[in-house]
Amino acid sequence: MCVQEDCPSGSWADSFEISRVTTLRLIMGDHLTRGIAALRDVSQQDVILMMEILSEIELVPHHKQKIVLVLSAMRHFAQALRDEGLNVDYVRLEDPDNTQNFSGEVMRAVARYRAERLVVTMPGEWRVGQIVKSWRAALDIPVEVRADDRFLCGVKEFRRWASARRALRMEYFYRYMREKTGLLMEGHAPSGGYWNYDKKNRKSLPADAKAPPGPFFAPDSVTAGVMQAVEKLFPNHFGLLDGFGWAVTRADALVALDDFIRYRLARFGDYQDAMDRREPFLFHALLSPYLNIGLLEPLEVCRVAERALLEGDAPLNAVEGFIRQIIGWREYVRGVYWLKMPEYRESNALGAVRPLPDFFWTGETEMECVGAVVRQIRQHGYAHHIQRLMVTGNFALLAGLAPAEVERWYLAVFVDAFEWVELPNTHGMALFADGGFLASKPYAASGSYINRMSDYCGACRFSPVAKEGEGACPFNYLYWYFLMENRERLRRNPRLAIIYKSLDSMAPARQAAIRNQAIAFLAHLPVSTET
Numbered sequence: 369m370c371v372q373e374d375c376p377s378g379s380w381a382d383s384f385e386i387s388r389v390t391t392l393r394l395i396m397g398d399h400l401t402r403g404i405a406a407l408r409d410v411s412q413q414d415v416i417l418m419m420e421i422l423s424e425i426e427l428v429p430h431h432k433q434k435i436v437l438v439l440s441a442m443r444h445f446a447q448a449l450r451d452e453g454l455n456v457d458y459v460r461l462e463d464p465d466n467t468q469n470f471s472g473e474v475m476r477a478v479a480r481y482r483a484e485r486l487v488v489t490m491p492g493e494w495r496v497g498q499i500v501k502s503w504r505a506a507l508d509i510p511v512e513v514r515a516d517d518r519f520l521c522g523v524k525e526f527r528r529w530a531s532a533r534r535a536l537r538m539e540y541f542y543r544y545m546r547e548k549t550g551l552l553m554e555g556h557a558p559s560g561g562y563w564n565y566d567k568k569n570r571k572s573l574p575a576d577a578k579a580p581p582g583p584f585f586a587p588d589s590v591t592a593g594v595m596q597a598v599e600k601l602f603p604n605h606f607g608l609l610d611g612f613g614w615a616v617t618r619a620d621a622l623v624a625l626d627d628f629i630r631y632r633l634a635r636f637g638d639y640q641d642a643m644d645r646r647e648p649f650l651f652h653a654l655l656s657p658y659l660n661i662g663l664l665e666p667l668e669v670c671r672v673a674e675r676a677l678l679e680g681d682a683p684l685n686a687v688e689g690f691i692r693q694i695i696g697w698r699e700y701v702r703g704v705y706w707l708k709m710p711e712y713r714e715s716n717a718l719g720a721v722r723p724l725p726d727f728f729w730t731g732e733t734e735m736e737c738v739g740a741v742v743r744q745i746r747q748h749g750y751a752h753h754i755q756r757l758m759v760t761g762n763f764a765l766l767a768g769l770a771p772a773e774v775e776r777w778y779l780a781v782f783v784d785a786f787e788w789v790e791l792p793n794t795h796g797m798a799l800f801a802d803g804g805f806l807a808s809k810p811y812a813a814s815g816s817y818i819n820r821m822s823d824y825c826g827a828c829r830f831s832p833v834a835k836e837g838e839g840a841c842p843f844n845y846l847y848w849y850f851l852m853e854n855r856e857r858l859r860r861n862p863r864l865a866i867i868y869k870s871l872d873s874m875a876p877a878r879q880a881a882i883r884n885q886a887i888a889f890l891a892h893l894p895v896s897t898e899t
Contacts, residue, residue, distance in 0.1 A: 392417055392483035394474065396496070397438045398786060399489050400445040401662035402618075405514035406489040412453055417477045418446050419459040422468035422601075428780040429898065431607035433614065433749040435598050437783050440591040440616040441661055447590075448617075457481075462597060470499055471506070478507055485510045490523075492516070493787045494709040518665055519702060520549060520695055526703030536704070537808070539564065542696035551670050551691055552677075552684075559677075564692070565637065565685035572821055573642035573650070582649045583627040584613035585620050606729060606781055606898075607746050614657060614783065621655075621663035628653045629676050637686030641754045643737075643822035648744045652752045653690065656784040659698070666694050693753075701792035704806060713791060716771055717803030718810075718854055724773040726894040728760070735842060736828035737818050738763055749783035754821065756782075761798030762813055766846040767890060768853070771801040809863040812850055815841030836882045842889055849886035852879065 391414040393406050410416065420439055439461070446456045457480075459466050459473055467473055478486065490513055491497045504511045515522055521529075521541075529544060530536055543563055546552060552559040587595060595609050615621045628636075632651040639651050658664040670691045676682040705712070727733035731742035741759045745751050751760070756778070764774045771794075778794045779785050796806025815832035819825040825832045825841070834840035835848075851858070851871050859868050871879075 390414065390484045392477055392481060392486050394418075394486065394488040395445075396489075396491060397442050398492050398661045399516075400441055400618075401518055401665065402448075403518075403665075404489050404662065405517055406487050410454060412455065414455065415477070415481050415483070416446075416449055416454055416456045417459075417474070418442055418456060419470070419473045420461040420466075421459075421470050421473065422461060422466075424470060425461075425602070428776050429605045430602075430779075431745075431749040431781050431783060432598050432602060432605050432609050433607055433612050434783040434785070435602060435605070436591065436594050436609065436612055437614045437616060437657060437749075438661060439598070440587075440594045441663065443590050443594065444617045461601065470496070471503065474503060475507065478509065483509060485512060487512045487514065489514050490516045494706070495787070518662065519699060520545060520666060521699045521703060523703070523706045526699075527707060530703070530707055536805070538696055538700045538806075541700045541703070542692055545695040545699060549667065549670070549695060551674055551695065552688055559688075560684050565688045566692075568685040569637045569689045570641050570821075571638045573639050573644055573647075573823075577639070577644075579644075579647045579650045580631040582654050583615070583624045585615050585623075587612060591616055607749055611747065615663065618663045621658040624658065625653075625655060625664060625669060625672060628655060629672055629681070633673060633676055633686055633690065634682045635686070637683065637689045640689055640752075641821055643752075643755055643759070643818075643824065645736075645740050645823055645827060648748055648750065650752070654750070659694070660784050660786055660789065666698065670694055697793075698789065701796075701806070702788050704792045704796070705788045708802075708805070712802065713772070713775070713795060715795070715802050717801055718768070718799075718857060720765075720768040720799065720801065721770050722768045722890065722893070724764075724769055724777060724896045724898075725767075726896045726898075728777055729896060729898050734829055735763075736830075737822065737824035740824055740827075745781050749781070751782070756793075757798055757811055758813055758817060758821070759824075761794070762811065762818075762843070763846075765799055765810060765812055766843065766850045767893070768850075769799075771795055771799050773896075774799060803857075804861070809861055810850075810854075810858065812847055813843070814847040815843040818843065836878070836885050840885070845882045845886045846889070848874075848879075848882045852883060 393410060393414055393416045395404065395406060395416055395418050399406065407416070420442065425435055446458045449456050457477060467476065474486070486503065486507065486509060488500055488511070491500055500513060529541065546558060546563065547556070595612065599609060615624050632653070636651045636653070642650060644650060655664060655669060659666060659669065673682070673687050673690050677684060677687040727738065728742060731739045731746060733739045737759050741751050741755045775791055775794045779787060779790050792806055796802045797811060800807060800810040815825065819832035829839070830841040831839050832841045835844045848871065851867060858864055
């Protein structure tokens with residue numbers, strides 16, 4: 369029998385026979401899937417180790433709702449495993465003997481249970497992967513790292529696909545994934561005759577449009593306890609906990625999936641790029657947090673959406689657009705992440721070095737679009753892809769904000785943010801810091817785009833029509849200044865040829881006025897003091 373001093377207080381291990389333990393299985397906070405590779409052959413003789421680690425939570429000032437979501441989902445998942453009769457050693461943040469160190473807790477558990485081997489699923493983050501690799505030298509037992517086959521395209525498979533191409537583009541990877549999975553396919557042809565219906569999915573939101581409310585899951589006693597702990601331990605972290613209503617169990621995540629399919633999928637395609645100050649969720653799925661921590665799996669979600677099409681409950685443009693985000697972008701950015709790390713994050717193709725402005729944390733800015741999006745994120749830990757790319761990301765690009773600071777912010781503020789998905793989207797798509805590896809051109813836009821796709825400008829003191837001068841939208845003169853400053857880097861990009869022709873036709877005096885106004889604006893940005 370293990371002695372009390374060697375075992376977690378009050379746990380099953382108080383009476384567990386160490387001589388029976390052969391395998392220690394590690395489950396991380398984004399591995400909350402019963403069929404995860406590390407658990408596939410689990411037996412009642414094994415120990416499942418789950419850990420809440422302070423050093424991981426404090427890497428960035430994670431949104432309080434993200435911390436609650438992950439920790440509560442972990443605790444619920446651990447209990448579900450116990451209900452199966454499995455042995456779970458769960459290390460809580462509050463435990464007095466918690467070393468608050470990833471490797472430290474693994475080594476303690478190996479010694480505590482005299483484990484003969486350690487089994488872990490491949491981590492989602494490169495940094496954590498390096499930590500796991502170090503255990504092979506630090507421990508005197510075999511460390512088995514299994515591929516995370518919840519993803520539909522493995523790391524090695526993506527590398528093979530990429531090696532056969534001179535240039536990578538998501539659209540061609542997406543077609544490969546459609547053929548591989550059979551989703552929205554009629555034999556070898558795409559359903560409806562086209563691979564992509566994106567041109568149908570750029571409608572502005574009608575003034576009288578009303579989105580259905582998203583699903584809300586009232587915190588149970590476990591979640592309430594985590595919320596209290598988070599407020600106590602992380603009072604200065606970004607975000608509010610009032611109104612927390614994310615699903616923390618697979619059962620509730622399935623309810624959230626059904627809610628999206630029933631009430632929002634049909635209009636998702638038309639209005640997926642629209643933005644509205646009154647409606648933070650519109651017709652979006654709100655499923656990415658559950659996909660990213662493992663409560664839902666990508667193929668099951670896509671199959672449910674495809675069934676809605678076949679049963680006549682949603683049009684093709686909506687279902688295709690939704691499935692493309694999952695088997696297209698989600699799988700693609702994960703492949704790029706593992707293909708290019710660790711060097712990827714170090715690139716800075718546009719030489720952007722300006723510090724992150726304070727209003728990215730406070731929302732206190734006269735630019736209503738930026739302020740409204742930041743306030744929404746603070747309240748919900750959420751903004752949809754156009755708000756991320758074309759408001760906060762667009763401003764960061766035009767203002768020349770340092771990629772590392774922007775990426776740290778994106779990783780911190782969203783409940784669904786994990787580095788494998790956050791870094792490529794921010795570094796490559798939003799900031800063009802990889803020089804065009806991920807995106808074929810910078811996603812730069814003036815205030816007219818934001819005005820067309822949202823109602824932010826109507827509540828803003830700046831005019832989206834005025835290009836420069838008093839009252840002009842900062843996005844307007846920053847847009848042209850960005851093109852001026854990056855002419856040598858971007859002028860050969862064929863997708864920007866027409867834009868540079870317009871810039872070249874602009875009178876020198878007007879160009880000078882735009883440049884001077886942009887420089888003055890950027891010089892007075894309030895620098896963030898967030899650490």
